[in-house]
């Protein structure tokens with residue numbers, strides 16, 4: 003076992019291909035359905051929104067998909083990212099476990115999201131897209147895409163949920179620094195926005211309305227415009243697999259193979275990107291005992307408590323229907339600080355792996371999560387994003403179990419972002435102002451009642 007604390011690769015080691023787990027699945031993914039006809043969507047349904055290269059990646063069964071050289075060139079600005087051995091955290095916990103973390107917070111936007119933003123901007127550029135629209139809540143996705151669009155000379159308009167626009171000015175300024183146009187949603191610029199403003203001139207906005215605005219803009223603007231999404235879709239998860247491919251080599255250099263892999267899940271992309279290259283080993287029989295744990299907030303527990311059904315991806319019922327674990331498309335999350343983990347649904351790939359028992363899931367409470375985040379900051383030095391702290395909580399719990407059982411296991415988790423834009427949340431935690439939230443059963447009853455009606459699909 004090496005004495006090293008950080009395991010570093012060189013620019014030449016940036017993966018040359020993304021790993022496509024669809025090649026190794028022992029089951030079929032349920033089809034995505036058109037919201038009107040309830041029939042499986044085809045490429046032509048998606049063509050107004052996405053360039054064809056991304057639509058093809060959505061359904062590809064190729065095991066490896068080459069990463070275009072211009073994408074690898076931009077990745078060089080921060081990739082490969084470091085893998086750390088959490089020696090000081092191990093000491094603080096007095097655990098015989100070996101804890102490793104892959105640190106995606108070194109990207110310019112401070113999270114894993116640029117891994118897909120850069121790829122999506124590239125394929126749009128290739129397809130002649132001049133302009134992209136998207137929505138953002140707290141601004142993590144919007145800022146990653148703003149940086150990526152700047153790199154490829156594409157205009158970007160971001161519809162930012164109004165409450166976040168007003169309460170979180172720094173990510174807005176970050177997007178604007180990279181040259182994006184940012185408007186508070188609902189905005190007067192679209193029919194969807196004007197309708198919401200007519201109902202309430204002080205409308206606080208929602209992700210659902212912002213999605214509707216971004217899609218309406220993309221399909222109606224005279225400039226060739228496409229829409230981009232930062233999680234959930236297969237091609238987004240695919241692009242994130244650079245994380246796990248690098249981590250595999252780095253753990254190999256460290257002389258270990260993981261017993262337990264852990265990631266936080268909002269829409270599932272960073273968890274998938276980190277774990278899928280290892281799950282490949284599990285699906286092909288080379289690592290049958292590998293445990294993979296997805297961690298979600300108890301306030302938005304899609305996998306652990308959600309209903310498995312076809313549902314809309316957004317509140318405004320504009321997106322295709324996706325078979326997933328859902329809290330209902332009308333779900334209004336409790337105001338927890340892990341903004342990236344409040345989504346009502348989950349990536350279909352993650353849902354099917356969970357349903358088939360390949361991965362595990364658990365939900366953790368907000369205060370225990372911040373407690374873990376603060377312990378991590380005080381031992382390892384990095385202040386984690388509240389989303390990432392969910393993975394840290396589970397890693398700490400597994401390390402404590404190793405101590406109690408007197409066994410050493412190798413635990414590796416994805417540190418998907420830093421928390422420098424989340425200090426208001428830490429401030430509230432330190433002041434003792436944060437609350438725990440348990441999802442009321444009534445929310446799930448409502449979700450069941452409001453599921454879209456479907457003809458049974460064969």
Ligand SMILES: *Cc1c(COP(=O)(O)O)cnc(C)c1O
Pocket residue numbers: 113114115142143232233234266267268269270271272273342343387389390418419420
């Ligand atoms: C957006 C975001 C998430 C949630 O998205 P996933 O697709 O589940 O990864 C988690 N952590 C951070 C830091 C994010 O920015």
